[in-house]
Amino acid sequence: MRSSTCRTDTGDAVSRFSLAAREGSHLPHLVSPCDTCQAREFSACAPLTAEEQKRLAAITRTINIAPHCSIFDEADPAEYVYTISAGTVKVYKLLGDGRRQITGFLFAGDFLGLIHNEAYAYSAEALVPTRLCRFPRRRLEALLVEIPHLEQRLLAMASHELAAAQDQMVLLGRKSARERVVSFILMLSNSATRHGRPGDPVFLAMSRSDIADYLGLTTETVSRTFTSLKKQGLIELLDEKRIRLSKMSVLREIAEGF
């Protein structure tokens, strides 16, 4: 689904910056999305100087995606690279039998569409209201040649769909459903901390069905495991989307298979 209700294109950063300057705004710098971006500090953009930031902004469009709307589909031409400024995205492949296989979740500060051939090898969908910075791939690659430390940070630090898929493979290597679910919760907690958000309570942007698909479990098993962890006092279900980690050390032991 990519209707107009799904996507709001707020235009390119530079023209909005210029417009604000022309209109005599006393705070023109606030117009740049980089200045107000909450993900910037922990994203690959962090080390950019003001001048470099301006050059990056010149090729950037900011896009808002409504929950459950597609960002791109598998086999679409891979023309753009995205960074997630806010929100959560799931990436998935459609299997030959029509089933969907979620291969990763990406969060604010992560890249999307970074690794490609000619077409995207998977689909991407927003789980919650999501803001993206969109870069034309060729222009971004040209810019990276001119800003080598951005390229280096991108390689060395950036998380993207390949990293998310590797996280999933590690989780699937866990033997029991309980180990997988607990490892997943801790992964979300660690990811939130790494991205400058509180790691406890853990925010679950995804449905139980998405979690089940991602972990190779049934939805019933995921729900049953959450209930069991709650009964044992290891977690507290604050609401449908938030989990408090009551006994972190025990949860870590479960994740490690003890």
Next chain:
Amino acid sequence: MVDMLTARFLDRRTIDKAYPLVRTIVPDMTVARWTQFVRPHLVPRSPDWPRGVMTIQNAAGYILSLFAFEVRADLQESRVFYMDHIMIPNLPGRETLWACTIGAAERLAEMNGCRAIWAEFRGGAQRSDRDLLTSLERSGYAPAGARAFKRLEAKSGHTGDGSDGVTRVPRGSYDA
């Protein structure tokens, strides 16, 4: 940059973790086929003739590239380092990644007393192969010798489609 990317040997625990990268380069690869292929590579033929799979990982421990290697006896060069199944995805900054991957291979070859390196690549995205050849040439490599390839018709019992006897828990149907 080099110290932000680290070369690490693939081991049995990280076979699965490398799979998403392999699938990026060879889209129809299954976990079972990858596992069946790579496991024997992780066991050296003998202590003097090592082989294995080397990965390049970033600071967060994610595998960004890999290659298989083997030290072989060579009639003319004595000990030669063979690298193949070179898997480097198309991502911004890949030239740095190529340089790091080739550098890791050369260090490993030197450590093993090799006098030459053969780098072989095939089967990946065409653009990636071209770019890799360019990158190798920049590092002093040149096309040498000749190899010919012929795909043989599959005979019954050897389908090569991943039906290799390795079983896996189907997704979405696992219960504790």
